[in-house]
Amino acid sequence: MNRQDNKGIFITFEGIDGCGKSSQTDLAAEYLESRGIDFIKTRDPGGTALGSxxxxxxxxxxxxxxSMSELFLYLADRAQHVEEKILPALSEGKVVLCDRYVDSTIAYQGYARGLDKQQILDLNSIVAYGLMPDLTFVFDITPEVACSRLGEKKDRLEAECSEFHKKVREGFLDLAGKDPGRIKVIDAGRGIGAISEDVISILKTRLSC
Ligand SMILES: Nc1ncnc2c1ncn2[C@@H]1O[C@H](COP(=O)(O)OP(=O)(O)O)[C@@H](O)[C@H]1O
Ligand SMILES: [Mg+2]
Structure with missing residues (x-):
């Protein structure tokens, strides 16, 4: 199994907790559905039974x-996800919409937790058979606004202090600055509809749909 088998397009949705990834992944899926495009929608971590x-x-x-245990748990999830779900879908020519992927690992475990970013990339490449996204959206928002959207329903990571999320946010922006061809930064401090319009406009161009 390797990247050369792929005919599909791999699209990832990134950003800090509460930035709107899940909402925007759902809207992108609705759009692809309306255009009759064959796609799957999945999430990282938790895209497979083992991953859940x-x-x-x-x-x-x-x-x-x-931190290292956390990193390897994410990578274990990803290995399963890529082999069981993402690569097979891509090899069938499908569009894959994935809520989080490698950029989250670098932003959280690298930029915020302080693990070596190149090592994370190298490990990711091993577990993911070298699979990188074709297109990535980073939904950019301040941790304060994101936090206010989440209200009281915070999980272990969402409950981290905003200093941590500030580092994660800066990590995503830094990654986007280094790879502007793949990573598109979207201002996520606006209404859901305006953000979705930007996403769909980019999808239209990339997928000719
Ligand atoms: N642009 C937006 N403006 C206001 N609220 C939003 C916006 N996007 C998402 N939300 C709400 O904020 C919360 C977090 O959104 P969600 O899509 O789950 O974010 P994420 O998956 O990035 O954590 C949800 O309750 C969602 O309905
Ligand atoms: Mg989500």
Whole structure:
């Protein structure tokens, strides 16, 4: 299984918790559906049955998780997700919409937790058979606004202090600055409809739909 088998297009949705990734992934899916485009919508972590169990640990474990353990839990999830779901869909020519992927790992585990960013990329490349997204949306928003959207329903990661999310946000912006061809930064401090219009306009261009 490798990247050369792919005929589909791999699109990822990134940004801090509460920026609107899930909402925008859903709206992008609705749009592709309306255009009759063959796609799957999935999420990282938790895109497979095994991944759901790993996601449960990552979001709700109440004890301390060492940064390296956290990284490898995400990577274990990703290995399963890429092999079981993403690569097969791409090889069938489908568009894959994925809520979070490698940029989240670099932003959270690298920029915010302080693990080596190149090492994360190298490990990711191993577990993901070298699979990188063709197109990535980063929904950019201040941690304060994102936090106010989430209200009281915060999981283990969402409950991290806003200093942490500031580092994550800067990480995403830095990654986007280094790879502007792949990563599109969208101002996510606006209404859901305006953000979705920007996303769909980029999708129209990339997918000719
Ligand atoms: N542009 C927006 N303006 C106001 N509220 C939003 C916007 N986008 C999403 N929301 C709301 O904010 C919360 C978090 O959105 P969600 O899409 O789940 O974000 P994420 O998946 O990035 O954590 C949800 O309650 C959602 O309905
Ligand atoms: Mg979400």
């Amino acid at each position: 169990k790993i996601r449960e640990i990552l979001l709700n474990y109440e004890g301390h998780i060492a």
